[in-house]
Amino acid sequence: MYQTDPPLSPKETLPTMYDLPSEDQDQPGLPDQFHLFQPQLLAETFRPPDYPRDQIFTGSDLNLYYDLRHPSWYKRPDWFAVLGVPSLYEKRDLRLSYVVWQEAVNPHIIVELLSPGTEKEDLGTILRDVEKPPGKWEVYEQILRVPYYAIFDRYKSEFRMFQLTGARYAEVDLSDFRFWIPEIELGLGVWQGSYKTVEMPWLRWYDKDGNWILTSTEEERQKAEQERQKAEQERQKAEQERQKLEQERQKLEQERQKTERLIAQLRSLGVEPDLE
Structure with missing residues (x-):
């Protein structure tokens, strides 16, 4: 093969996302509802304050090509986030896959949602077949050296976080099922609530004050409630003004009646009051 001088970079020589398969060839078909809804909630509430939205990419059930020595190898995380890359591929196109040698930035956090069929691989307890690609763990x-790896088991409502410490992941002792990531000023935790009309424990992001970051639907609902409260306050203020005017009217009426009684008393005594 002809060798250029200097050699071309992997980005120039290896397959792009347009060349690589975007579907999961081993497990075709759509995931269950939880695997659809939970990544949506994570994506909706992932808002690092120091990163504009057009410099954040989140993916779910998307092929993640990770090894330039084996360009066809991929993993398919349930959800992952990358910081400092355009939200659109080359700022112009929706991603078919995430190809690390094209993007040059690895995920900052990956979340896997445990299911009976994937638990061993997600937790790294399965022995690797040397004839096959390595497991997710x-x-x-x-390989990717992802700083944070979160695992959520909805069946047990169990949330586990692993942080890259040196060469290995170390499990973090979680407090109140929450974990704060200082460099992105966001925390990840378990929230008991209703999302997509389903009441259950969900994994979602929270801010530095410990408040759950709202989804767009929740923001609209909150805005509508604030507007309702504002309208109610204005109605109450108008009612108070009306009552104040009524009190002043009654006071004037009382003064008028008092004056009329006084005039009547004077006239009964033969005194004509000076009304000018």
Whole structure:
């Protein structure tokens, strides 16, 4: 093969997202509802304050191509976030896959949602077949070096966080099922509430004050409630003004009646009051 001088970079020589498959060839088909809804909630509430939205990419059930030595190898995280990359591929196109040698930025956090069929691979307890690609744990920890790896088991309402410490992941002792990530000024935790009309424990992001970051629907609902409260306050203010005017009218009426009685008394005594 012809060798250029200087050699071309992997970005120039290896397949792009347009060349690589975007579907999961081993497990075709759509995920269950939880695997659809939970990543949506994570994406909606992932708002690092120091990153504009057009410099954040989040993916779910998307092929993540990670090894330039084996361009066809990929993992398919349930959800992941990358910081400092355009939200659109090359600022112009929706991503078909996430190809690390094209993007040059690895995910900052990956979330896997445990299910009976994926639990062993997600937790890194399965023995690797040397004839096959490495498992998720090895890819996230050893190859991509993803700083944070979160695992959520909805069946047990169990949230576990692993942080890259040196060469290995170390499990973090969580407080109140929450974990704060200082460099992005966001925390990830378990929230008991209703999302998509489903009441259950969900994984979502919170801010530095410990408040859950609102989804667009929740923001609209909050805005509508604030407007309702404002309208109610204005109605109460108008009612208070009306009552004040009524009190003043009654006071004037009382003064008028008092004056008329006084005039009547004077006239009964033969005194004509000076009304000018």
